[in-house]
Amino acid sequence: MKVVISGLGAISALGQNVEEIWDSVITGGSRYTERLEELPTDLRGLTARVDPSIYESVPPRLRAQMDISTQQAVVAAQECLDNSDLQKRLQPAQIGVYSGNSLGGFEFTHREFRKLWESGNPRSVSVYESFAWFYAVTTGQISIKFGLKGPARSLVAGASSGLDALGVAHDAITEGLPGAIAGGADSALDPWGYSGLSSLGDVSHVTDPQKAYLPFCVEAQGYVPGEGGAMLALEGYEAPSRDCVVIKGHARTFNGRSELASEGLARCIRLACERADMPFSKVDAAFMDAWGTLHWDASEHYAVTSTIGPEARMVAPSIGMGRLFSANGPMNAVLAVKSLETGILPGTPITGGELRWPDNFTTLPQEHGSLRNILILGRSPDGYNSALVLGFND
DSSP states (O other): OEEEEEEEEEEBTTBSSHHHHHHHHHTTOOOOOEEOTTSOGGGOOEEBOOOGGGGGGSOHHHHTTOOHHHHHHHHHHHHHHHHHOHHHHSOGGGEEEEEEOSSOOHHHHHHHHHHHHHHOOGGGSOTTHHHHTOTTHHHHHHHHHHTOOSOEEEEOBTBTHHHHHHHHHHHHHHTTOOEEEEEEEEOOOSHHHHHHHHHTTOBOOOOOTTTSOOTTBTTOOOBOBBOEEEEEEEEEESSOOTTSEEEEEEEEEEOOTTSOHHHHHHHHHHHHHHHTTOOGGGOOEEEOOOOOSHHHHHHHHHHHHTTTOTTOOEEOGGGGGOBOGGGHHHHHHHHHHHHHHHTEEOOOOOSSSOBSOTTTBOSSOEEOTTOOEEEEEEEOTTSEEEEEEEEEOO
């Protein structure tokens, strides 16, 4: 059984749909414009926010129940389903929902807690707070909104969550589930969420948009937090055509206590390629996780070169929309599908820094007519690693 990607949906600071985002990525766009003035000066920094007008597509009755991250997932799921015709071909019970979320509903919870603090009255808190904060609510709200009654799963594994959701959905389809939508969404750009991210030490507080987020550069000082969601429609076929993009393999690992971070990720890459039944030499490009600090960038680079090879081609195309946490991997999966379909390998949009490994990275998009297979990576300092191999059906 082959797992075909039959539809895409995405939302980020770079666009309200897949085509807008792809066009922005190809032109090297970025949207680091907003600062959080509510915070002390030493905590302020750039963020990459979604245009709020897109939420008008979510019915007001549902918006009242949802954190902003869940709304982003619903918007991405709507586009994904519209583009795939999945609901026309399959019954509701044949379509599963698999989503990753690593942060929960920060903005919704912050708003409700503020009501409680200001009024002192528990009745001032929305009853929807009981589930709007929860990681699993995205899967549930998508299932309810679109009437999908197949298996429903939520993955919480740091920034690996979204890729893990795609991998678990892939496994379910190979075991007999006819179809699924899978991906991830995250947002923590309100003052409470942003302060929490800043406390971990890896958020960039550089306010120059060209220098704020420079993964794989000598000047790297952390990441710019972004927000958004990406969902992919998946279907099982015994013999899909050769021009279909399929999930070939997925693996997830956790770094051992005595294991270097690069070793855990390298082990994950080896397992993903093994499950794809594909030699390392067949990987045409790696779409990197791009944490944005010197140590984590070096360990990711080493993991790829130690497996794929010293001349491996690497890109970090999504950095213009900020770091998307659990949506990072699914967004890169969406961009990888577009890259395979168009034959264009996006660049790593760096303009204000010096790449540490210029032989592996390029800053500009390249025409690449022979793209067949792309490796996508997700990881978290908590120890989670995820690797997904996409490519044309062989």
